[in-house]
Structure formats: C-alpha cells, structure tokens
Amino acid sequence: MTSNPHQQITTHLLTTKSLPVSPTWLTTFLASTTTSTSRTIPLSALTQTALFRILTSDIRDSLSTTNPSTLLPVDIFDPTIQERRLNGPIPLQVLDIEDIGTSLWSQVEAIERVERGEAIRGREIVRTVNVGEDSEAAAAENNNNNNAAGGGGGGGGGDSNGTHRLILQDAAGTRAVGLEFARVNGIGLGKLAIGAKVIVRDVTVARGLVMLTPESCVVLGGKIEGLDVQWREGRKERLLERINGGV
Template sequence: MSTLQDQLNAQLQSKSLPVSPAWLTTFLSTGTHQRTPLPALTKTALFRLLNTDFRESLIPRAPTSVLPVDIFDPTAQERRLPGPIPLQVLDIEDIGTSIWNQVEAIERIERGEAVRGREIVRTVNVGDEQDGNNEADNAGGNANAGAPTNANESNGPHRLILQDARGTRAVGIEMNQINGVAVMQLSIGSKLLLKNATVARGMILLTPESVTLLGGKIEVMDLAWKAGRKARLLEKITGTGAGGV
C-alpha cells in the first residue's frame, strides 16, 4: 500500500512538478495531515510549492524537464523544447513601452496620481476630501501616448528572465500577448510550465500555446524587485545598468 507521501508525490508529478522528497517530508511534518483528504492536501501542497524556490523544492528527473545547458547558444538557429518544463520568473521587462514612460508611470503612482485619457488626476482616499476638491491638470499633447495608464499595467511585448529547477537561466520573449503576463501583475518568483516552445538564436519564443501560468511568487525577491525597479530603469537611461541575465 502506498504511503501518503507517495500519493502526494504522484499528484504533484501529474502536474509536471517533480517535487523533492526532502521538501515533501518537511511539508508533511508541519501539520496533522493524516486526516486531511488527498485532494485538499494536494491543493495546500501546490500552493506552498508555488511559493518556494524551485531550485530547492524540485528535483529534475528527466532531461526534458529542464532547460538545455547551452540554451543561450546563438549559433543554434532553431530548436524545440518539448517539455513540460517548470520555470520561475526572475525578471520581467516591458519592451514595448519607452523607459521614460515607465519611469513617469511609477512617479505618478508615487505622487498619488493616475492617468485618465490625457488628464492626470490626483487620486485620494474616500473621505479624505469630502468637498470633491480633487486636483486635475491637463497633460496636453502626446506626452503620455503609448504609456501605461498606471504603474500596474504594461503594454508589452515583454522580456522575461526564466530559471529552471537546476538553476539554468534563459531569456523569453513574448511573441503574442499572454494573459497574465504584465509588469506588476506577474510576480517575481511566479511559476509557469513551458511546453512545445521554440528557441531561436538562444531566446525562448513565448506564446499562449506554449506557456501555462501557475501563479505563486518568492516574496523576498518580489519585494526587492519592486523596490528597485525605478532605479534599474533610470540606470538604463543613463547607461550605467548592468546587462545580461
């Protein structure tokens, strides 16, 4: 008869997540799981797993479940990744919106403002100004043309830095809009499954057909990324930022 750990491992394996036995042992030792139905226990385990670092919680058991170590090879014109490959997001960049517009969107949020059409409207908490004296200034011209309406939106396409359970990193380029892939919507440490994706000249071509978003995040990494985003954008403008992945 299979143990609870074996059953839970099989459930997670069926979701293309080759979980580490050590992680499973730790998870099962943190509570009274013996009386929890397997479906509910699987949901809890999946939630916690998606908020871990895959390098610590997964163990690749097949070559197709990780990225090729030479994925950056620019001489490889095209190749296919059958997968499924569980990956985590280390960085996301909106390459369809100018850097200045992205910085300005962040600064508007810092000032408590939002964009409505061509107007910059100061946002206030309900009850802060009962008399409705909200400040609105005409932005004029096309200064905000093509810019996201706030710092939580991005037009795309997006450039992602992805990492597998072995620690191999790769660049992914959004070829067609993928629902849920946007700056400040896709958390750092978010997990996804990559299946039947094309790699061209060292870059993964991301499409809705090849990407399944799983959710999750790595809290510490996500907070640090958000706190440093404006500084990184300004470094790119001044040419002092470090490149690469």
C-alpha cells in the same frame, strides 16, 4: 488521510500542474504539516497547501531535477543554434520581467504616478485610493492606450499589452531569456510577480531566446516574497540607470 499521501500528492501535482515535486522537499513538507496539527487533514486540502508552498518557494529546493526533460538545456543561451524545440513540460520561475514595448521614461513616469497616488484617466491625472503594483500596471496601461490612440508624446512605443522580456530559471538553476512572441495571459507588469511559476512545453528556442506564446506557456502564478519586494523596490533606480547610461 490516505496511507500514502506522498505518492498521491506527487502524482497529482505532476499530472495536473506539470510540477515534478522533490521527494525530499515533500517529505519535509508532510512532516511539518503533521506535527503542526493534531487533526486529520483531507488529502485535497493537503495537496492544495503543497501547491501553494511550491508556488511561493524557490523551485531549486522544491522541484526534482532527476528528469532531464523537465529542465532547460545547459547551453540554452547558445546563439549559434538557429532553432530548436523543447518538448517539456518544463517548470520555470520568473527572476525578472521587462516591458520592452514601452519606453523607459514612460515606465519611470508610471512608477512615479503610483508613488504620488495618481493614475491617468483619459488625459486627466486623478487621485487613486488604492496604491500598489496593480495601480502601476493600470497607470502604465492607460498611458500606453493614450499614446496608441492619440499618437501623443511620452514615447509609449506600443500598446498596453506591450511585449515582455523575462529572465527564467529552471529547477537546476539554469537561466534563460524568454520573449513574449505572442501575448500570453498572465504576463505583464503588475500581473506577474518575481518568483512566479510558468510551465513551457513544445516551445521554440531561437538563437538562445525562448519564444513564449499562449500555446507554449502557461502561467501558474505564485511569488517569492523576498525577491519580489527587492525587485520592486529597486526597479525605478534600475530604469533610471539604463536611461542615464544609455543601456
């Protein structure tokens, strides 16, 4: 192992992933890695492990907040500011994702098909073997394709890649609403887990909304397991509450 893995890992993750690692977090990570094994770990493997840990961590713990340019403005929600651009790069984690291009009922129906172990193929409902969040995404996508192609009922209200609305959070805990202004690879129900990390740079904020585009947003992935499980388990109930309450 190099004599200074701390500096090399910090530099590598900052230059290749735009992740300003917290020195305190990294010190703790290196100490735990060193004491957990007696063998020498190659720097490349150590760096990849650090990246994995960050992608599955709360960035309020794992990333540094010393550089203001890597954080959201504290007044990000201010609707009186018509437009501004954030240079970044700013690492963020996903706290919520919503498909606003698909009706609430269609989303509930997609969840219920997954619960029954069913998916849609064309106009037929077929049994699926592997049931999970990917199945839900596929069911919703097929349902939306049918609505778009056939103009049928169900109120799909958009194509299978329908616009998404995200709640995002930076390393200092500041939250913002992100709107998929143009389709971004990796953003979608069943694709993007809660706690996933994204990097925004040269992004436009219009009246408090962060406008996400392929040019301004890169999905790094990851997941905070506890938050993701909690979000998925409560999603159907939240959708039904909005339907019944008209929210």
